[in-house]
Amino acid sequence: MKKIDILKKLRSSKLRPTKQRVEIAKFLFEREKTFHFTVESLNKLLLKKSISKIALATIYNTVHAFKAAGHLSEVEVRGNKTYFDTNVSNHHHFYDSENSELIDIDANEIVIQKIPKAPNGKKIKNVEVFINLKN
């Protein structure tokens, strides 16, 4: 993803392209593979990579803004920290609790044959499958 696209991405989602947002967006979205992270890990990685220090609160703000704009998805994982995923398409996850690692599984890699109907008055929003791993 080029710089111009990052700017488009931000503008189209009504996020003013500030220095910090562009820097974080470049770091998150200018990569081939999808990327899983917590705010803490992202902060550490940004500290290593960048010249300018970005406040932790800004990283929280920015990540949540990207999530609200649909550029990041939040992944529920057992544990204390919140994980985010640059893959915002409908998909599933392997979760390796040994090293707290998430691995994406394409939606078409899992086929569900039978599923219960939603309770009274509710509808199914989406289905998420977690395959927990062991050694």
Place this chain on the structure above:
Amino acid sequence: MKKIDILKKLRSSKLRPTKQRVEIAKFLFEREKTFHFTVESLNKLLLKKSISKIALATIYNTVHAFKAAGHLSEVEVRGNKTYFDTNVSNHHHFYDSENSELIDIDANEIVIQKIPKAPNGKKIKNVEVFINLKN
């Protein structure tokens, strides 16, 4: 579940049946349906029900001891608090984010037809399906 069974349950899992543990165990396990809770909600409910006050730290200790002994399972839910479930059999969940409610789904209510193989050197521990609900 009778009181004698609670004592057996605790003894068989090498948990000394203290007053607090018996009280919490009775509250959690002497019921028909499975029960979902957070430490906070359990604390509030115990305060209402019981005569004796149990320290919050003891509730954390006890819930984790029950989990370690296999009497409770931990459910991963998006959000800040940790949910526990008195249903320790292999099963799945509806999650209603409107009111943060979990509903059990029996293992045989969901049939998965196709599943990817585990990554190099890893094995599949278990598969958890979350059906997220909307109105």
Place this chain on the structure above:
DNA sequence: TTTCACTTTAGAATAATTATAAACTAGATT
């Protein structure tokens, strides 16, 4: 270039959970 709503920032505040260390107790030993 001026203006102003939006943003960033450091630090304080909050909330969930875990650690600490002193007092307590179940159950074994005498």
Place this chain on the structure above:
DNA sequence: AATCTAGTTTATAATTATTCTAAAGTGAAA
């Protein structure tokens, strides 16, 4: 039954993740 001891409870402090606050900074419209 009295004593002992390792395991347990408790109040409180500490820690950790996250959110709030309010002052200073900044994109971009006019």
